[in-house]
Amino acid sequence: MKKHDLKLLTSYVDGELHASMQSELNELLQNSSEARELLRLLKQDALMIRNQVPMECSYELTQKILAKIKVRSLSRIGHLNKRDDLMMRPWFSLVAVAAILAVTTFISFYAVNAFLGVQANDLEKAKKSLSLSQNNETREKKLPANLNALETEKADQIAMLEKQNVLPVSPEINKDNEKSVKINLPLETDKGPFTKGTQGKELLAAPANEAFNLIRIDAPLPWVLRKKEVSGEVSGKMLAKVINNETRLKIELSCKDNAAAFAQLKMNLSKMGYFVYSDVNTLMRLKNKNDKSPVNFMVYLENANANDLARLLGQEKPALSKEAAKVAATTSFWEALVLSKISTNDRKTMKSVLGFEPAEQGGSFTNATPPNETPESAKGDPLQSLKKNKSSALAVSFPAAQNLVNSAEVKQYLEATKSSSLSGIKVLIVLRTDN
Amino acid sequence: MNSLDDNTLIRLVLEGNTSAFDVIVRRYNTKVYSLAFRLLNSVEDAEDVAQDTFSQAFKALGSFRGTAKFYTWLFRITYNLAISQRRKRKPALSLNSQTDSQGEITLPSDDASPMKNMEDEEGKSMMDKALGMLSLDHRAGLVLKEIEGFSYEEIALSLGVPVGTVRSRLHRARLELRAILEKLDKERGDL
Numbered sequence: 001m002k003k004h005d006l007k008l009l010t011s012y013v014d015g016e017l018h019a020s021m022q023s024e025l026n027e028l029l030q031n032s033s034e035a036r037e038l039l040r041l042l043k044q045d046a047l048m049i050r051n052q053v054p055m056e057c058s059y060e061l062t063q064k065i066l067a068k069i070k071v072r073s074l075s076r077i078g079h080l081n082k083r084d085d086l087m088m089r090p091w092f093s094l095v096a097v098a099a100i101l102a103v104t105t106f107i108s109f110y111a112v113n114a115f116l117g118v119q120a121n122d123l124e125k126a127k128k129s130l131s132l133s134q135n136n137e138t139r140e141k142k143l144p145a146n147l148n149a150l151e152t153e154k155a156d157q158i159a160m161l162e163k164q165n166v167l168p169v170s171p172e173i174n175k176d177n178e179k180s181v182k183i184n185l186p187l188e189t190d191k192g193p194f195t196k197g198t199q200g201k202e203l204l205a206a207p208a209n210e211a212f213n214l215i216r217i218d219a220p221l222p223w224v225l226r227k228k229e230v231s232g233e234v235s236g237k238m239l240a241k242v243i244n245n246e247t248r249l250k251i252e253l254s255c256k257d258n259a260a261a262f263a264q265l266k267m268n269l270s271k272m273g274y275f276v277y278s279d280v281n282t283l284m285r286l287k288n289k290n291d292k293s294p295v296n297f298m299v300y301l302e303n304a305n306a307n308d309l310a311r312l313l314g315q316e317k318p319a320l321s322k323e324a325a326k327v328a329a330t331t332s333f334w335e336a337l338v339l340s341k342i343s344t345n346d347r348k349t350m351k352s353v354l355g356f357e358p359a360e361q362g363g364s365f366t367n368a369t370p371p372n373e374t375p376e377s378a379k380g381d382p383l384q385s386l387k388k389n390k391s392s393a394l395a396v397s398f399p400a401a402q403n404l405v406n407s408a409e410v411k412q413y414l415e416a417t418k419s420s421s422l423s424g425i426k427v428l429i430v431l432r433t434d435n
Numbered sequence: 436m437n438s439l440d441d442n443t444l445i446r447l448v449l450e451g452n453t454s455a456f457d458v459i460v461r462r463y464n465t466k467v468y469s470l471a472f473r474l475l476n477s478v479e480d481a482e483d484v485a486q487d488t489f490s491q492a493f494k495a496l497g498s499f500r501g502t503a504k505f506y507t508w509l510f511r512i513t514y515n516l517a518i519s520q521r522r523k524r525k526p527a528l529s530l531n532s533q534t535d536s537q538g539e540i541t542l543p544s545d546d547a548s549p550m551k552n553m554e555d556e557e558g559k560s561m562m563d564k565a566l567g568m569l570s571l572d573h574r575a576g577l578v579l580k581e582i583e584g585f586s587y588e589e590i591a592l593s594l595g596v597p598v599g600t601v602r603s604r605l606h607r608a609r610l611e612l613r614a615i616l617e618k619l620d621k622e623r624g625d626l
Contacts, residue, residue: 010606014580016587042609045616048562049581055469061482062464065489069456072493 262297282397301427441505507592573608
C-alpha cells in the first residue's frame with residue numbers, strides 16, 4: 001500500500017481527515033480490500049486503547065499531592081524550600097559526610113597538637129619554673145593593657161560600622177517585634193540631618209523581613225547592625241549618604257490607610273515626572289474607598305535618585321514646583337517606614353513572586369524626567385507612554401495574605417521597560433496596612 | 436469553588452487563595468496519574484511524577500499565560516517529568532510484561548486466536564504490552580489521542596511539538612502498534 005494511502009487511513013482513524021480528502025479515502029476503500037482490512041484493524045486498535053482500564057488516582061496519592069502543595073505554599077512564605085531541595089539532592093549526603101570528616105580531622109589534629117604542646121610545656125615548665133616566677137609580675141601588668149587595646153580597637157570598628165549604617169529607627173516598629181535586638185546607642189543630638197525640627201515622623205532603618213508580605217518575625221533580627229531613634233526631616237542628602245553605594249533599595253511603609261497612602265504616592269510620582277503603570281484591579285481598589293479588605297500595595301521604581309525619594313516620602317519639600325510641594329506636604333499617611341537595601345533574598349523573592357528582579361547594577365544616578373514634561377506621554381497608549389518615559393514606576397496591589405502580583409500587567413510593564421537602559425536606584429516600596 | 440473554571444481557579448491561586456489549587460488537583464489528579472502511568476508503566480514512578488507535576492505546576496503557575504488550555508500545560512509538565520523519570524531508571528518493556536530469564540516476553544498460552552478476543556482481559560493485556568513497546572513519544576501521542584480525546588493541536592501543546600510532528604508521530608505510532616500486535620499474535624500462535 002502506498003504511503004499516502006496509509007496516511008489517509010491513519011488520519012481518518014485520528015478523526016483529523018480533511019474534508020477534501022474524504023472522497024479520496026472513499027475511493028481507496030472501494031477499490032482495496034487490503035485498505036479496508038487495515039482500517040478495520042486500526043479502528044479496533046484505537047478502540048482497545050480507549051477501553052483500557054482507567055487508572056484511578058488513589059485517595060492516599062491525592063492527599064500526598066495536597067500535602068506537598070501545602071508545604072510548598074508555606075515554603076514560599078518561609079523560604080523553607082531551599083533547605084528541603086538541598087536535603088533532597090543525592091549529593092547532599094556525600095557533602096555532609098565529607099564535611100563531618102573534615103571537621104573531625106581538623107579537631108583531631110588540634111587535639112593531638114594540644115596534647116603534645118602540653119607535654120612540651122610541662123618539660124619547659126620544669127626547666128624554667130624558677131626563672132619564670134620572676135617574670136610573672138611583669139606579665140600581669142602587660143595583660144590588662146593588651147586587653148584594653150583590643151577592646152578599643154573593637155569599639156572603633158563597631159563605631160565605624162555604625163557610622164556606615166547610620167539609619168533612623170522607629171520605636172513603634174519595635175513594638176511589632178518585641179524580641180528584636182535593642183541597641184541603645186548615643187543620639188546624635190546636635191549634628192547631622194536629623195536635627196532640623198521634629199515632624200513626628202519616625203523611621204526604622206533596618207533590613208526588613210525577607211518576604212514582601214511582612215510577616216512579623218518573633219525571633220531576634222540578627223542582621224540589624226544599628227538602630228537609632230531620631231526625629232526630624234529626611235533629606236535627599238541624608239538618603240544619598242545612606243544609599244550612595246547601593247542602587248537597590250527597599251522601603252516599607254506602615255500606614256493606617258495604605259490605600260490613601262498609595263494613592264498619594266502615585267500622585268507624587270506622577271507629579272515628579274514618573275509614568276506610573278498600574279493594573280486594573282489596583283485602580284478599582286483605589287476607587288472603592290469603602291473597600292477595607294487587607295490589601296498591600298507595591299511600587300517599583302527605576303531610575304530614581306535620592307532627592308526623588310526624599311520628596312516622594314513627603315519628608316522634604318520639593319523645590320521644583322509649587323504644585324508638587326503642595327502634594328508632598330500632605331504626604332503623611334504613613335506612620336513609620338522600613339528602609340533597607342534590597343538584599344539577595346529580596347531579589348530572589350521578587351523574582352519568584354513578581355517574575356522579575358531588580359537589575360544587578362544600576363550605574364550612576366540620573367535625574368527623573370522633570371514634572372512638566374510627563375503628563376502628555378501618559379495620555380496615549382500606556383505601553384507606548386511607558387516606553388517613551390525615562391522614569392517609570394510599577395504600582396500594583398496584592399492580598400495581604402499572600403504576595404502574588406505576577407499579573408499580566410506586571411508582564412506588560414516588564415515587556416515595555418526591558419529594552420530601556422535605565423540607571424539610578426532601583427526602589428521597591430511596599431505599603432502595608434496596620435489595620 | 437468546584438464549579439469554577441480553570442482560569443478562575445488559577446487567578447484565585449495567584450491572588451493568594453491556595454485552596455483553589457486543591458480543586459485543580461482533584462480535577463486533574465486522575466488524568467495526570469493515568470497519563471504518567473501509561474507513559475511509564477510503573478505505579479511507583481507514576482505516583483512520583485503525579486506529585487511532582489502538581490508541585491511544579493503550583494510553583495510555576497505564575498508563568499501560565501492562559502493562551503492555551505490549562506490541562507495541556509499540565510500534561511506537558513507531566514510528559515517532561517515522565518521523560519526525566521524514564522531516563523533515571525532502566526528501560527523496561529512493560530509493568531505487566533513477564534519476562535523469562537533471557538528477557539523475552541512470555542505470553543500466556545491460549546488456543547483461541549488472540550485477535551479474535553481482543554476485547555477480553557487477555558487482549559487488553561496484549562495491548563498493554565504492545566503500547567509498552569512503543570517509544571515514549573509515540574505512546575504519549577496515542578494515549579492523548581485515544582484516552583484523552585485530544586486534537587492534534589492539543590497534543591502538540593501538551594508535548595511541545597508542532598502539529599505536523601504530531602500528525603506524523605501518530606501515523607507512525609498506529610502502524611508500529613499494528614506491527615507489534617501482529618508480531619505478538621504470531622509469537623503467541625507459535626507457542
